[in-house]
Amino acid sequence: MKNGKLLSGDEAIALAAWDAGVALGAGYPGTPSTEILESFSELGGHAQWSPNEKVALEVTIGAAFAGARALATMKHVGLNVASDPLFTSAYTGVDAALVVVSADDPGMASSQNEQDNRRYAVAAGVPMLEPSDSQEAYDFTLAAIEISERWKIPVLLRVTTRVCHSYTVVHPGGSKGAPKAASFARDIKGRVMIPAYARLAHRKLRQKLAEMQEWNESCQLNRVVPGSEKLGIITSGISFMHVREAVPEASVLKLGFTHPLPMKQIIQFAKSVKRCLVIEEGDPYLVEAIRAQGVWVEGKPDMYRFGELDVPRVRRILDNDVSPEPTKPAGKPPQLCDACQYRIVFESLRKRDCIVAGDIGCYTLGVLQPFEAIDSCVCMGASIGVGLGMRHVLPSDQARRVVSVIGDSTFVHSGISGLVEMVYNPPPNGHVLIILDNATTAMTGHQEHPGTGRSLNHEPTNKLVLEDLVRAVGVKRVHVVEPRMGSEEFDRVLTECLNSDELAVIIARRPCILIVKQLKQYEQRGQNCECDPKGANVEQGN
Amino acid sequence: MSSKVTNIVVAGLGGQGVLKGTGILADVALRAGYDVKKSEIKGMSQRGGSVTGDVRFGKEVFSPMVPNGEADFLLVLEPTQVEPNRHLLRPGGVLITPEAINTDTLPHKRTLNVALLGALSAHLPMPEDQWLESLRAGFEETFFEGNKKAFLIGRKSSQARQAS
Ligand SMILES: Cc1ncc(C[n+]2csc(CCOP(=O)(O)OP(=O)(O)O)c2C)c(N)n1
Numbered sequence: 010m011k012n013g014k015l016l017s018g019d020e021a022i023a024l025a026a027w028d029a030g031v032a033l034g035a036g037y038p039g040t041p042s043t044e045i046l047e048s049f050s051e052l053g054g055h056a057q058w059s060p061n062e063k064v065a066l067e068v069t070i071g072a073a074f075a076g077a078r079a080l081a082t083m084k085h086v087g088l089n090v091a092s093d094p095l096f097t098s099a100y101t102g103v104d105a106a107l108v109v110v111s112a113d114d115p116g117m118a119s120s121q122n123e124q125d126n127r128r129y130a131v132a133a134g135v136p137m138l139e140p141s142d143s144q145e146a147y148d149f150t151l152a153a154i155e156i157s158e159r160w161k162i163p164v165l166l167r168v169t170t171r172v173c174h175s176y177t178v179v180h181p182g183g184s185k186g187a188p189k190a191a192s193f194a195r196d197i198k199g200r201v202m203i204p205a206y207a208r209l210a211h212r213k214l215r216q217k218l219a220e221m222q223e224w225n226e227s228c229q230l231n232r233v234v235p236g237s238e239k240l241g242i243i244t245s246g247i248s249f250m251h252v253r254e255a256v257p258e259a260s261v262l263k264l265g266f267t268h269p270l271p272m273k274q275i276i277q278f279a280k281s282v283k284r285c286l287v288i289e290e291g292d293p294y295l296v297e298a299i300r301a302q303g304v305w306v307e308g309k310p311d312m313y314r315f316g317e318l319d320v321p322r323v324r325r326i327l328d329n330d331v332s333p334e335p336t337k338p339a340g341k342p343p344q345l346c347d348a349c350q351y352r353i354v355f356e357s358l359r360k361r362d363c364i365v366a367g368d369i370g371c372y373t374l375g376v377l378q379p380f381e382a383i384d385s386c387v388c389m390g391a392s393i394g395v396g397l398g399m400r401h402v403l404p405s406d407q408a409r410r411v412v413s414v415i416g417d418s419t420f421v422h423s424g425i426s427g428l429v430e431m432v433y434n435p436p437p438n439g440h441v442l443i444i445l446d447n448a449t450t451a452m453t454g455h456q457e458h459p460g461t462g463r464s465l466n467h468e469p470t471n472k473l474v475l476e477d478l479v480r481a482v483g484v485k486r487v488h489v490v491e492p493r494m495g496s497e498e499f500d501r502v503l504t505e506c507l508n509s510d511e512l513a514v515i516i517a518r519r520p521c522i523l524i525v526k527q528l529k530q531y532e533q534r535g536q537n538c539e540c541d542p543k544g545a546n547v548e549q550g551n
Numbered sequence: 552m553s554s555k556v557t558n559i560v561v562a563g564l565g566g567q568g569v570l571k572g573t574g575i576l577a578d579v580a581l582r583a584g585y586d587v588k589k590s591e592i593k594g595m596s597q598r599g600g601s602v603t604g605d606v607r608f609g610k611e612v613f614s615p616m617v618p619n620g621e622a623d624f625l626l627v628l629e630p631t632q633v634e635p636n637r638h639l640l641r642p643g644g645v646l647i648t649p650e651a652i653n654t655d656t657l658p659h660k661r662t663l664n665v666a667l668l669g670a671l672s673a674h675l676p677m678p679e680d681q682w683l684e685s686l687r688a689g690f691e692e693t694f695f696e697g698n699k700k701a702f703l704i705g706r707k708s709s710q711a712r713q714a715s
Contacts, residue, residue, distance in 0.1 A: 013581070015577055015578065015581050015587060015589070118592045119592075142588075142615075170592070171590060171615060171616065174590065174591055174592070175588055175589065175590040175591075175615035176574075176577055176587075176588065176589040176590075176615075177587070177588045177589075177612075177615065178581065178586060178587060247614075247615075250613040250614045250615065251613070251614045251616075253613040253614075254613040254614045319614065319616050319618060319619075320614050320616070320618040321618050321619055335619070335638070337619075337635075337638070338634060338635040338636075338638065339635065340600065340601025340603075340632070340635045340636075341564060341599070341600055341601045341631070341632070341635075342600055342601075343565070343599060343600030344599055344600070346599070
């Protein structure tokens with residue numbers, strides 16, 4: 010184990026990006042992907058938080074068009090937001106490497122769903138690599154860069170919570186060729202996707218995929234662990250590790266390059282063993298693809314589609330055991346901090362019996378006791394549209410109680426277009442939007458966002474002033490309130506807005522109590538700096 | 552080196568230093584030349600919820616997660632977290648809780664995680680100076696003396712218990 014470093018999968022991806030000379034990393038925070046860009050920045054890389062994943066991917070596409078290696082990072086649901094540029098960048102291709110990291114969360118340690126983003130590789134037609142540990146996270150990031158530049162196509166690096174957040178030994182192996190200098194080369198037909206050119210590009214994409222599939226048949230990213238002829242297991246990602254521990258005697262086909270699949274190799278393996286079983290977390294992606302070739306392989310019983318796999322579950326799958334699993338005793342659920350200002354907001358919403366279209370962030374904890382003051386939570390930004398939809402159709406006595414609640418980072422991520430909708434299609438009794446501005450992206454570990462006036466590494470930058478934006482969009486009734494224990498002000502403003510029958514936005518502003526100390530340091534740093542001084546100020550209500 | 556993997560789970564509440572504890576543990580195992588894996592679920596740990604971290608070391612470790620009922624050691628920093636995690640322990644596995652040490656003697660309440668590592672260390676093959684090296688590397692230098700003291704309190708009380 011000499012010279013090995015213990016790195017998380019996220020850190021290993023960042024280190025590989027650094028070693029390979031990635032010129033720009035962009036993303037939006039989201040567990041379990043957040044630490045990739047944070048580590049890349051600490052290593053000295055140019056890393057940026059974008060307002061959302063779509064913009065992040067677009068920024069990296071631009072960098073890759075311009076001939077620089079680029080990395081986009083996001084959690085699985087972030088790729089939904091970024092899917093529009095993803096699908097068409099598969100057509101345009103790239104000039105230098107573009108690696109798109111999708112960090113999936115089977116079991117939902119910290120997510121609103123457990124979608125399996127391997128489906129995106131198929132749907133968009135991009136190659137996909139799936140590492141099993143931090144060493145592979147490192148190696149596969151380098152391989153993704155190589156594949157991306159060889160076929161001039163974005164590569165999906167699909168990881169999961171246990172790969173991102175487990176620390177395993179890594180022997181960094183250096184870079185795969187130096188990056189070339191960024192320089193613009195015009196390619197109008199290749200990059201301007203009007204129908205006439207896109208038709209050509211689609212054919213080209215299918216051609217690339219066919220070539221990659223052929224190449225994948227003998228690719229080192231897939232390997233066979235020889236073992237018993239009686240039992241063969243086809244697997245990928247973290248499941249490989251559970252399989253090796255649960256059944257060390259089995260022969261295993263470990264797939265690393267999982268789209269387009271090396272079908273010849275898979276079929277040959279399946280035929281070489283008596284019992285062939287596919288063990289994969291989440292959707293039956295591999296099973297379905299293999300069976301579609303007319304080859305019978307066993308899959309897992311449906312109950313194992315839910316949640317993560319682990320060693321005991323793999324043993325049960327092998328035994329085809331579908332008896333109920335032992336339930337784990339419940340731990341202590343998270344809760345809003347004792348001194349959190351959101352408590353005041355939720356108490357007030359409860360007291361007024363509001364119908365609350367909620368959003369995603371720390372404040373979603375307002376759904377739990379003692380508040381139980383959130384009535385919906387779908388995806389980031391949805392609070393505004395969902396609240397408006399309810400206001401439009403409910404009888405007025407109910408409609409008047411509907412409130413949308415959104416965090417500051419979430420508002421910038423995808424709430425702004427909801428706000429435009431609110432002004433463009435106002436419900437008959439108006440609407441009330443509360444923006445919870447705690448000067449950070451608290452939920453994912455306190456990342457900066459455009460509204461904080463600081464960039465990813467906490468250095469001052471231009472600041473998006475939320476109340477100015479809200480007014481510019483056309484909302485007349487805008488209140489900035491500091492929710493304080495023992496003060497009735499927030500409750501009074503809320504009541505006023507609810508009774509006004511107008512469009513109203515309340516910005517409830519007070520920095521998250523967990524970062525008060527850091528904010529002071531950032532402020533001081535900002536004062537010693539030549540940049541726009543406004544960028545470093547934390548406005549504490551007014 | 553035996554091929555058996557040693558499984559340790561550290562449990563507590565957000566803010567108690569569970570993940571710092573597993574970090575030190577993994578580091579000392581790495582220094583001692585083992586293959587090591589450490590797994591944790593972060594997510595909402597900062598909001599005071601339950602947190603557990605797994606550390607596994609041996610000649611070769613595959614899964615990063617300690618399977619249910621296979622933990623050799625369960626370290627619990629907060630008494631309310633014993634029952635929710637007891638199922639992780641194998642039959643005959645060792646439970647280490649704050650009761651193992653006289654917490655009044657600790658230099659600071661925050662060093663409880665390090666003191667419990669000390670108690671654990673008496674059961675593990677890594678030598679004392681390797682532990683101290685990891686403690687020195689894992690925290691700011693100014694915390695080292697306090698942590699060393701806490702570690703040794705834990706280690707000695709555990710050694711005394713084993714001897715009696
Ligand atoms: C599309 C998408 N990207 C990222 C996430 C992860 N995520 C959930 S909430 C959140 C932001 C929370 O910040 P904010 O709205 O400021 O609320 P706070 O936690 O500070 O209260 C993020 C990044 C997600 N759920 N969906």
